[in-house]
Amino acid sequence: MTAATMSSEGPGLPAPSQVPASLARGRELTTPALRAAVDGLSPQMRLVSGYHLGWLAADGSAMPGSGGKAVRPALAVLSAEAAGAPGEVGVPGGVAVELVHNFSLLHDDLMDGDTERRHRATAWTAFSPSLAILAGDALLALAQQALLEVGNDRGLAAARRLGIATQDLITGQVDDLAFESRSHVGVDEVLAMEAGKTGALLACAASIGAELAGAPAALVDGLAAYGAHLGLAFQLVDDLLGIWGDPSVTGKPVLSDLRSRKKSVPVVVAVNAGGSAAQELARMLGDERPHDEDDLVRMAGLVEEAGGRAWTVTEARRQLDEALSRLRLLDMPDPVRDELGAVARFVTTRES
Amino acid sequence: MTAATMSSEGPGLPAPSQVPASLARGRELTTPALRAAVDGLSPQMRLVSGYHLGWLAADGSAMPGSGGKAVRPALAVLSAEAAGAPGEVGVPGGVAVELVHNFSLLHDDLMDGDTERRHRATAWTAFSPSLAILAGDALLALAQQALLEVGNDRGLAAARRLGIATQDLITGQVDDLAFESRSHVGVDEVLAMEAGKTGALLACAASIGAELAGAPAALVDGLAAYGAHLGLAFQLVDDLLGIWGDPSVTGKPVLSDLRSRKKSVPVVVAVNAGGSAAQELARMLGDERPHDEDDLVRMAGLVEEAGGRAWTVTEARRQLDEALSRLRLLDMPDPVRDELGAVARFVTTRES
Numbered sequence: 001m002t003a004a005t006m007s008s009e010g011p012g013l014p015a016p017s018q019v020p021a022s023l024a025r026g027r028e029l030t031t032p033a034l035r036a037a038v039d040g041l042s043p044q045m046r047l048v049s050g051y052h053l054g055w056l057a058a059d060g061s062a063m064p065g066s067g068g069k070a071v072r073p074a075l076a077v078l079s080a081e082a083a084g085a086p087g088e089v090g091v092p093g094g095v096a097v098e099l100v101h102n103f104s105l106l107h108d109d110l111m112d113g114d115t116e117r118r119h120r121a122t123a124w125t126a127f128s129p130s131l132a133i134l135a136g137d138a139l140l141a142l143a144q145q146a147l148l149e150v151g152n153d154r155g156l157a158a159a160r161r162l163g164i165a166t167q168d169l170i171t172g173q174v175d176d177l178a179f180e181s182r183s184h185v186g187v188d189e190v191l192a193m194e195a196g197k198t199g200a201l202l203a204c205a206a207s208i209g210a211e212l213a214g215a216p217a218a219l220v221d222g223l224a225a226y227g228a229h230l231g232l233a234f235q236l237v238d239d240l241l242g243i244w245g246d247p248s249v250t251g252k253p254v255l256s257d258l259r260s261r262k263k264s265v266p267v268v269v270a271v272n273a274g275g276s277a278a279q280e281l282a283r284m285l286g287d288e289r290p291h292d293e294d295d296l297v298r299m300a301g302l303v304e305e306a307g308g309r310a311w312t313v314t315e316a317r318r319q320l321d322e323a324l325s326r327l328r329l330l331d332m333p334d335p336v337r338d339e340l341g342a343v344a345r346f347v348t349t350r351e352s
Numbered sequence: 353m354t355a356a357t358m359s360s361e362g363p364g365l366p367a368p369s370q371v372p373a374s375l376a377r378g379r380e381l382t383t384p385a386l387r388a389a390v391d392g393l394s395p396q397m398r399l400v401s402g403y404h405l406g407w408l409a410a411d412g413s414a415m416p417g418s419g420g421k422a423v424r425p426a427l428a429v430l431s432a433e434a435a436g437a438p439g440e441v442g443v444p445g446g447v448a449v450e451l452v453h454n455f456s457l458l459h460d461d462l463m464d465g466d467t468e469r470r471h472r473a474t475a476w477t478a479f480s481p482s483l484a485i486l487a488g489d490a491l492l493a494l495a496q497q498a499l500l501e502v503g504n505d506r507g508l509a510a511a512r513r514l515g516i517a518t519q520d521l522i523t524g525q526v527d528d529l530a531f532e533s534r535s536h537v538g539v540d541e542v543l544a545m546e547a548g549k550t551g552a553l554l555a556c557a558a559s560i561g562a563e564l565a566g567a568p569a570a571l572v573d574g575l576a577a578y579g580a581h582l583g584l585a586f587q588l589v590d591d592l593l594g595i596w597g598d599p600s601v602t603g604k605p606v607l608s609d610l611r612s613r614k615k616s617v618p619v620v621v622a623v624n625a626g627g628s629a630a631q632e633l634a635r636m637l638g639d640e641r642p643h644d645e646d647d648l649v650r651m652a653g654l655v656e657e658a659g660g661r662a663w664t665v666t667e668a669r670r671q672l673d674e675a676l677s678r679l680r681l682l683d684m685p686d687p688v689r690d691e692l693g694a695v696a697r698f699v700t701t702r703e704s
Binding site: 041042044045103107110111129130131133134136137138140141142144145148149151155156159160163164166167170171173174177178 | 515
């Protein structure tokens with residue numbers, strides 16, 4: 001299947017590349033430590049977190065399957081290997097970043113009113129809003145604890161890096177929510193929001209292993225830049241999937257971002273494009289009445305007509321290229337560079 | 353005014369002692385660092401946090417006044433002094449503990465549906481539930497950042513201590529919420545919940561300065577034990593104020609804990625006491641219909657009749673005595689011991 005044929009069916013990016021082996025390897029390396037960390041929580045927090053992470057059913061029984069894509073743990077492991085250290089060195093970083101990621105999902109799902117994630121009821125729906133807030137809190141605190149256990153200056157530097165990324169992530173979510181009630185949002189603003197909301201933590205994931213390995217600042221910072229571009233590409237693809245993704249694959253309701261009137265990049269680009277499609281889209285986004293399925297399909301068509309889809313596809317590719325070009329500039333073992341490249345390509349061609 | 357005359361007016365404890373000078377000193381030492389930390393947040397998080405902390409009005413204009421009692425910063429400063437270090441050494445600990453405390457207030461007010469705190473609308477009421485969640489998240493992350501900035505092994509040890517206290521605090525809140533929907537809660541259970549919800553962070557505050565000063569484990573752990581007993585005494589007084597406190601002093605609605613059917617210690621003790629008052633109280637707590645003011649006054653009377661008030665007053669005093677006896681066992685400068693004793697006495701005789 002070519003990119004051209006995919007564009008009328010999938011989210012608008014080329015056919016997906018194979019899932020890189022490093023994702024499975026990263027998950028295998030980090031999952032035991034992640035489970036051990038979560039097992040240290042109190043019973044109720046262990047249940048809600050384990051449910052959210054896909055390990056437990058709501059009644060506490062074990063669930064088969066592996067949870068999410070575990071892109072962040074894979075990056076943390078590869079990041080240590082980029083610095084010439086064993087992948088294991090990156091594991092506390094992978095655990096910590098995955099915990100912060102899941103803290104943010106637990107809280108964001110509640111704030112956004114999302115009732116489904118990964119084909120299941122979200123934690124706040126399955127348990128309660130309060131328990132979802134508390135589980136998010138517990139995972140955020142646990143993330144720092146995972147790094148403090150490293151017990152040396154490198155763990156301290158990694159914990160600092162994670163703290164900064166966490167604040168950027170929170171700022172991104174604040175902006176995302178603020179945009180929902182604003183009538184006009186600029187393309188630069190929404191890109192900056194997504195750099196915070198997704199880019200910051202992926203930058204942290206891609207550099208934290210090298211930080212834990214005691215790598216020189218040039219490599220740590222270069223990996224962070226790779227991760228920041230990768231993160232933006234990741235989020236742009238997420239925005240495409242939020243409108244044109246297949247619900248049976250994404251696990252989210254069809255046209256979910258339009259349903260919630262989220263000002264994602266394709267929408268903001270379209271509204272700012274000028275012309276009749278942009279105007280009609282802006283009018284539909286601005287009216288107070290609930291949208292039915294026909295409205296949502298119509299809006300998706302308007303976003304595409306105004307160029308929001310094509311622009312986002314191009315920008316995701318540009319960010320991927322930037323990420324890859326950063327990789328080429330850095331001094332690291334070639335096989336690691338290849339794996340980091342494969343993760344970047346996978347992330348921008350995924351379907352869920 | 354004697355204890356006997358107070359008991360029919362105030363929350364049931366002896367006349368308040370004077371506010372110890374160390375509270376003002378602790379606040380003066382830590383406030384600049386606390387403000388600097390919060391100023392480093394993004395504008396929206398700075399506004400919501402600054403509002404919650406009592407520094408800003410909801411429109412962002414400066415507010416006169418000093419915010420809360422700042423018991424935790426004072427303990428952190430005294431804790432460093434107990435180890436023979438200047439109080440300044442405890443400041444990052446005081447900042448971090450105060451940030452965790454305020455993270456928990458921001459989230460708890462939302463979960464508990466409380467609309468007023470310190471005579472003002474709670475942050476989730478003044479802004480939005482989402483912004484209160486995010487501001488809490490930002491303060492929790494910031495707390496760890498404040499300790500990581502210390503940049504040595506002592507800061508690391510302090511950050512670990514804070515991480516454990518944070519998890520205990522979260523577990524306490526989980527249990528508190530769970531108790532609300534349970535028909536029976538034991539006295540031991542509610543005391544364990546309060547030890548987590550309030551005792552853990554006060555134990556951390558009372559020991560974190562000594563940890564930052566590099567004190568021997570015996571002193572750090574002894575101060576933590578003092579803080580744990582003090583924290584339980586503090587919470588027991590809070591429970592008394594939640595029923596019998598003067599709303600014009602506490603800043604909370606009259607009979608607020610009964611209004612929200614909170615299973616605080618006086619209530620749990622009363623329900624478990626047996627006898628007709630206990631039975632009627634249990635029946636009123638269990639019925640589904642909303643309670644009017646007469647019901648709430650009646651319930652407060654039943655808690656008192658069943659002995660819940662007297663038991664809680666006695667237990668608060670016993671915990672205070674335990675805290676003071678721990679102090680006497682520890683090797684520290686006598687003036688510091690006196691100040692720590694004064695803080696403990698103040699905390700158990702406060703009216704708000």
